[in-house]
Amino acid sequence: MHYFPQTAALAAFLILFAVAMLPDPATAQQARPAAFAVCAGCHSTQAGKTVFGPSLAGIGGRRAGTLEGYAYSPALKSSGLTWNAKTLDRWLTAPKKMVPGTKMPFNGIQDRATRNQVIAYLLKL
Numbered sequence: 001m002h003y004f005p006q007t008a009a010l011a012a013f014l015i016l017f018a019v020a021m022l023p024d025p026a027t028a029q030q031a032r033p034a035a036f037a038v039c040a041g042c043h044s045t046q047a048g049k050t051v052f053g054p055s056l057a058g059i060g061g062r063r064a065g066t067l068e069g070y071a072y073s074p075a076l077k078s079s080g081l082t083w084n085a086k087t088l089d090r091w092l093t094a095p096k097k098m099v100p101g102t103k104m105p106f107n108g109i110q111d112r113a114t115r116n117q118v119i120a121y122l123l124k125l
């Protein structure tokens, strides 16, 4: 059998290329932070798909409690809030404090860095 250096070089290049194409874990985590897993139990990020809570697709800039076809609590419906970085920060710190009577059964994310990751992700949905 003959040895072809070009073949070896090509194989090495293909292996390096394949490794470079693997998703970078840091990027994947930024796309969907681990802390969002708990939200995902109740919220879809697909438009129009209700799990237990309303879909969070396009949540940035949406008025609270206005997604067509979702049965919100009267408290959230009449809150007058619009979701942005500021309101989401207060909401995700303590939902029941911000909107007494909300039916979102979640106590909030106490860690600021984790909250910020989730908010950054939400605003891109």
Ligand code: HEC
Pocket (backbone or CB within 6 Å): 035, 036, 038, 039, 040, 041, 042, 043, 052, 053, 054, 056, 059, 062, 063, 064, 065, 066, 067, 071, 072, 073, 075, 076, 077, 083, 092, 101, 102, 103, 104, 105, 106, 109, 118, 122
């Ligand atoms: C156990 C279920 C549950 C979990 C966990 C949960 N939610 Fe909710 N969420 C709800 C429900 C139910 C509502 C509707 C509240 C209402 O009508 O008062 C809601 C409402 C919301 C809204 C307002 C939506 C709108 O259309 O106005 C946002 C934003 C939201 N949740 C974000 C989150 C995020 C982010 C997380 C994770 C950190 C989370 N939720 C965790 C059930 C949940």
